[in-house]
Amino acid sequence: MTTSIPVPSGASSAPKVNNLGLAKKDYDGVASTLCNGCGHDAITAALIQALWEDGMNPYKVAKMSGIGCSSKTTAYFLSKAWGFNAVHGRMPSVATGALLANRTLIGVGVSGDGDTASIGIGQFVHAVRRNVPLTYVVENNGVYGLTKGQFSATSEKGAKSKYGDVNPSEGIDLCSLALELGATFVARSFSADKKQLVPLLKAALKHRGIAIVDVISPCVTFNNHPDSTKSYDWGREHEKQIHEIGYVNPWDPQDVDYPAGERIEVAMPDGGRILVRKIDRDYDPRDRRAADRLLADAREKGEFLTGLFYVSADTPNLLDMLSLPETPLAYLQQADLRPGREALDEVMESFR
Amino acid sequence: MTTSIPVPSGASSAPKVNNLGLAKKDYDGVASTLCNGCGHDAITAALIQALWEDGMNPYKVAKMSGIGCSSKTTAYFLSKAWGFNAVHGRMPSVATGALLANRTLIGVGVSGDGDTASIGIGQFVHAVRRNVPLTYVVENNGVYGLTKGQFSATSEKGAKSKYGDVNPSEGIDLCSLALELGATFVARSFSADKKQLVPLLKAALKHRGIAIVDVISPCVTFNNHPDSTKSYDWGREHEKQIHEIGYVNPWDPQDVDYPAGERIEVAMPDGGRILVRKIDRDYDPRDRRAADRLLADAREKGEFLTGLFYVSADTPNLLDMLSLPETPLAYLQQADLRPGREALDEVMESFR
Amino acid sequence: MTPPSAVETASPGAQTAMVVNDFTILVATVNGTGSQTSNNTLIRTIMGMGVPVAGRNIFPSNIYGLPTWYAIRVCQDGWSGRQRKANVLIAMNLATAHDDVAKAAAGAAVIYDQPMGLDTLRKDLVYYPVPFAKLVKEACPDKPALWKLVTNMVYVGVAAQLLGLDMTSVEAALAKAFGSKPKALSVNQAAVRVGAKWAAENLKKRDPYRVEPRNLTSGKILIDGNSASALGALMAGCTVLTWYPITPSSSLAESLQDYFTKYRRTASGEQRYAVVQAEDELAAVGMAIGAGWAGARSMTTTSGPGISLMSEFIGLAYYAEIPVVIIDVQRVGPSTGLPTRTMQGDLLFTAYNSHGDTKHPLLFPTSAQEAYEMTMVAFDIAERFQTPTFLMLDLELGMNNWLCDPFPYPVGDIDRGKVLTKADIERLGANGWGRYKDVDGDGIPYRTLPGTEIDGAAYFTRGTGHDEQARYTEDSAAYKRNLDRLLKKWETLRNAVPGPVLSPAKSPTRVGLVALGTTHWPIEEARATLRGKGVEFDYMRLRAFPFADAVRDFFASHDRVYVIEENRDGQMAAMLRIEIPETSDKIKSVLHYDGLPLDAETVVEEILAHETR
Amino acid sequence: MTPPSAVETASPGAQTAMVVNDFTILVATVNGTGSQTSNNTLIRTIMGMGVPVAGRNIFPSNIYGLPTWYAIRVCQDGWSGRQRKANVLIAMNLATAHDDVAKAAAGAAVIYDQPMGLDTLRKDLVYYPVPFAKLVKEACPDKPALWKLVTNMVYVGVAAQLLGLDMTSVEAALAKAFGSKPKALSVNQAAVRVGAKWAAENLKKRDPYRVEPRNLTSGKILIDGNSASALGALMAGCTVLTWYPITPSSSLAESLQDYFTKYRRTASGEQRYAVVQAEDELAAVGMAIGAGWAGARSMTTTSGPGISLMSEFIGLAYYAEIPVVIIDVQRVGPSTGLPTRTMQGDLLFTAYNSHGDTKHPLLFPTSAQEAYEMTMVAFDIAERFQTPTFLMLDLELGMNNWLCDPFPYPVGDIDRGKVLTKADIERLGANGWGRYKDVDGDGIPYRTLPGTEIDGAAYFTRGTGHDEQARYTEDSAAYKRNLDRLLKKWETLRNAVPGPVLSPAKSPTRVGLVALGTTHWPIEEARATLRGKGVEFDYMRLRAFPFADAVRDFFASHDRVYVIEENRDGQMAAMLRIEIPETSDKIKSVLHYDGLPLDAETVVEEILAHETR
């Protein structure tokens, strides 16, 4: 894909440092221990790119994950940030708690399809309902990589495993499920489509609510046979971008010579803008019903659509609903928290 | 509602015994200990009626539930059947196991909105995906009755509790969620609408797959204030049946003088038929996309629709996928199960 | 109406001397009928007369229509434990009335709804049939809808009259209950008055039980342990509460939410707290752990089933060393068990909770005041030792009303433990510290809080093997070093938790008693009784797990030790045997596990049965 | 190429006498490179030569590219425990090679990839550098894609030549591995031959390690404990397997699935089993419980984190009395811990799992054959006692290859326990039985299966309080009766589980050893060593919890007992102290907990350190 939307995610125009004066390598993590060619590593690379281009303050990022090959990847980017590899399927609750404690943290959750759609579907559902301000990346390979290739709940019914087993249960489409539950940012991408993935992640990182990014990410070891819908071959052949997408930060060069009307622009709270340009259909990612239809059609036709399906930039998130103070709860001092003697006296009196 | 579909659920035409020669009281349970006027008791009564009219073999019914006022109700019908009041939110797994062990059991699950949509949403999702042959009744009052009135996950965002608290999170619509997950029978009703509830339950009981029946069931003690969307007042005022519904068992008198074309008939595996008659909209409950649209529209408009939203009578269920023998696994004998010496020798050889 | 003469003559209680300020009133009603307010009025009236009381609710796991009992222990000596038998029975529930009568103490007074006709059941009781249906109509002629509710206030009036309660005190109690609702106040006042008047005119006092004013409660408060603990959390600076409703813990979370709303909301509407009702216990503790990790004082509340569900996360918090406070208001297990009965049933399971080698500090409050104070202690321990810390309440303490002195304002400051700030890291250099390094020789490492803006502050938290620098490792030696350090931390913790409280006999005894939690009260009462019989025992009340050195010492200086607890399997005895092996032979378990709180009589009987002399 | 002369002269091993059939080969590779097949070829070759072997895989929690080791213990005396140090090191992984060399036994032979240049690291080893890159090209010139894989077969050839392995035996092992794939077979054959030929021509044997044919393995099998247990489940008549993948238990479930497919599918395609991969462990055990309730022999497989997640359900199954078999293939905790290392770390947590008063039978297999047999026993106990029953495997037994006699066909019939049929109910009458009634005085009640078509057969199952008729109750006395009956059932169970195996010294000793599971093998080896030093101990191997009377007797007849186990906290010692208090003072814990299996040398050292004489 070549795009004329001025997205600074390419190699050519990339500045040596970002708006914080940090180099891309400042967003690196420790070396990956995943299989060569694992889709997850490409997503890690895209995340590094996106975090850097978005100028995210590394010290404020909380990298949250569960258990699985995918969940390990939070160690492979941004060593300057805190990471929390929790227990299997329960990343959302830990992330929620961390964000309650410190509202200035930038929540980046990375999970797998097993971690999210199998054991973790309950916490996924409730994190979405609460609109927890979390970029929630699912590295979706349709199998449990780390335990050697069993089907996960995103494998479609009838899918065949590397060993010939047939999946007997309906697969979960995390994007349409998230939409159903009221998610405020819903996107899908393909780990091999970095051009699309980076701007999607950039937008997700700037979203002030839950941002579900379902990334098809082939497991080269257990689910990369050509008839697997989670393989590189299948993905490359079938991916259909629903639009071109770009993300422009306030400090990025303005996109001047672009006729209005041909694209949709979504303003984000920090002044950034999501730019979406038509490829072969008219699609407004702010229209939830359109997203419903799009995904239901795609499911019927067995299409692999990617792009930003839905965004609602201004729905209050969980933290907004709680009227938290400026200072993170974690930093409040005894004097801010312990009521005075009068208060205790008052309570005591109520029990007399 | 008066209906001209010949549904034998009314008082007048009801025979004294059903096709099995059993009286309705043969389907009774122990006395309820719920609050006077609790919606759940009305659902119990409807279940008794439906089980009786459907001629369900009492000894084959497995009454499965979790924990809550709603989950207690499995004791209040059909004492001739086995009941299992399991742990909170995990009824679906226990029911799945029981049906694996004995495929001739008739699974009747009763749960609450807390039990299903809060703690139990994970097991709900996966039971739906697997198409477990289970009538899954959710007695939905929007609160935790048994623990005194906290919001459950089906309470809509902004709902006010009896004590004035405001619900901060998106409510889950169990019907549209079930549809999203590929449920093969999805219905909603109102505990005060016995005329509709009984035929819906009758159809659900005859469905050979998961049958989600979400019944709005007011909690008179904690969530019956008039502005609660789960109150009697609100329900009575807002319920809109999407159609008239009837269920005709093979042994029921034929419905002769009814012009074809005005209604939709869905044949069920045992020869029974669901009859659906238009009220004010054309709606085919076999059309999943139509169901999607219907429920999305209703959500947008804040409508309380009831009826059979979707049915697919012939999707294979979990047990079908497993090629189980006629004889329930629980009844197989040692001779059926323990391979002979040759088999052991063969295995031993493979390890030499 | 005159009471049947059969009762009048047969009652053996009629002629005995007065029993003043030392008896139990048992009110048997149906739940959901609003009797709670009446019972509160009774208890507050007696308290208002300066006489010590304790209120105990024995209620069903159900919202409406099942039997419920409220026991008020009136005791000027201050004993607050349950008594097995009621001296004054107010029998309002036909379903249980016969059984209630059968279980009453000999000579008990029975106030009952006349149509029940209980007076032929036993000859040794004093019966007071009351025509409640008639009286309630008198009290509130124009509001039949309220009759059921108001009937309860009529029995307050009758009992007040019979027991000699002070009407000013009754009025004060009513004013406290209905102060803000004048209409309700006047209806209830009328009901009490009608009951009292009718009793004065129609009943002849033939039982010995009387309340007489004293001056023993002035300044005191009557509080449930859950509210006390919530108040402790408020004072401790808890900022994050993530919870899932479950009896008997829900009222703790709800009280704390109330206190937050009242005392942590600034004028500008800022809320210096976050409360999230989670979708289940896994999420509740997961959120609390996430918050603890990020630096908030966080907690969750639950009961047994919740502890089971939290097990995986508890192991993570232990191994990754994350502070979090978990309050277990214990109820009767196994499984859902008896959700509205009390038990010390989660001790062993909580102490060693989660797979692998794990141990956790537990605190055992005995009184409302300790519930308040130990909640604060729990937060300090959790942060100081970076480990999940449990406050073990139970239904008996948490949901019942206890008379006690008002709580002192906390002395001393919150201890947030070893947290390195940006300045510290600047000083130490980016490689100058290690998240899991034992710098001070106490096994407790240092941590940084996410968001600290300096290179080298960040570390990676995981439940997998990690080295001193929090790096992933599968190295055997590194794994073992870390596990050994955790053990060293445990050793440090052992003498940092509240030590046992020793209550020696007048002169040292060879036989000792050990207990924890609310059984303390019946045990102290039993010790007094036994002392009266010339039998004395040294007594040690455990306040925490692990066991401080003083616990070992107590065992060392006694030959035989009765470990008294409320469970079937002797869970505390098991923990003592594991941790202090040499105690094993000395332990004799006294076990009470029927869901009701232990009573002094049982203690006396059990001990005497063994210690025959 | 000639080996560097420095090595030739410096090697102290070169002149020593041959060490035949008694050493450890350690192959150090990178995981995901297919070395498993090569290692299997090596081990099967040696086994084929009639020499006892044991294979031990030490692998990372990762799929590709991290260090992995395979240790083959060659031991004609039949000892199978781990040895601390390798005598023959095949060093293929640069990342660990230096460390591997450092840890090798003195005099060890080191076969390595020449460019690594390891030969300067230690002077006391015998080095055999091999130009693998060159050889693999020779072996398989036209398929560069296979080089990485095939390299592993080259080292098999080199080792075969150096150790004196029998080439027919090698060929047989290859045929076994690649029998159905002629192309793969010939490529691998070629590789082995190239390696062997090159070694014959270029390497001079200078180390003492040799394999010589014996006749000690004929008829024997080499099997992993997980397969053995799966086979037991097949034979036991298990029909429902509901599970969730987790290392090291997944291969157990997957083996059982394979056996089911092979031996439980009728000609018409009927499947006499049901396997469901659940969404998590809560669902896995919930399904198994539902199936057990409905009358199937059901099971689930898991490891530590799964036990934690199953805790709530386990308490339900205990209290509602539902048969279910839970297999815990233990790994290193706490939390996610070291998922690919071994530990006896879930003992205490599993024994008393779930809130409230709960205890569960645990079985401790020591060998593959016991894994097979005890799986059958587990089903009988679960159904006989209507209670969740645990088979405690661990990674060491479950995932490693053990040489043993072929398993006997089960003798005796399945015991389905006390199940009343329709005919029974007809005879007893509808009210003639009670689900939770102790009819036989053994504490074990009768049950019916859902679907039994007769009035009175049905009952209601719940985790809340219930009486003998399975009716809901909150009655204190009924609750206590039920809990006491459960305790009586436990007493019955105590002597029904497999008792300990006693292995007395020649004459009775005052000091005893106690262990369980796979530590048995190094302990027996250590006993032999100690015997050689004139030190003897009686030894008791525990096979189950609860403890049969014989366990108490062993303690009674010894003054001091070493309880040897693989965890930090002495979990088995704790269970012994709880259950048999008088053992407490006698117990000395020997603890090994670095994730590697215990070895005999450690046992000898630990015991000698204490028992200085």
Ligand SMILES: Cc1ncc(C[n+]2csc(CCOP(=O)(O)OP(=O)(O)O)c2C)c(N)n1
């Ligand atoms: C409670 C628990 N159950 C099971 C496991 C074993 N386990 C580790 S990773 C994993 C599945 C991971 O699948 P997915 O999330 O899709 O990640 P992937 O490896 O495919 O990236 C499982 C089942 C575990 N660690 N914890």
Ligand SMILES: Cc1ncc(C[n+]2csc(CCOP(=O)(O)OP(=O)(O)O)c2C)c(N)n1
């Ligand atoms: C593990 C666990 N957590 C919490 C509880 C407490 N609890 C009992 S019922 C209930 C909620 C029931 O709500 P719902 O399912 O809506 O049923 P309702 O009473 O409203 O019919 C809760 C939280 C429990 N029994 N078990």
Ligand code: SF4
């Ligand atoms: S096993 Fe699959 S998911 Fe895991 S690292 Fe390898 S390719 Fe990636």
Ligand code: SF4
């Ligand atoms: S509390 Fe609510 S849900 Fe429970 S029985 Fe009463 S009315 Fe029904």
Ligand SMILES: [Mg+2]
């Ligand atoms: Mg995956």
Ligand SMILES: [Mg+2]
């Ligand atoms: Mg509800």
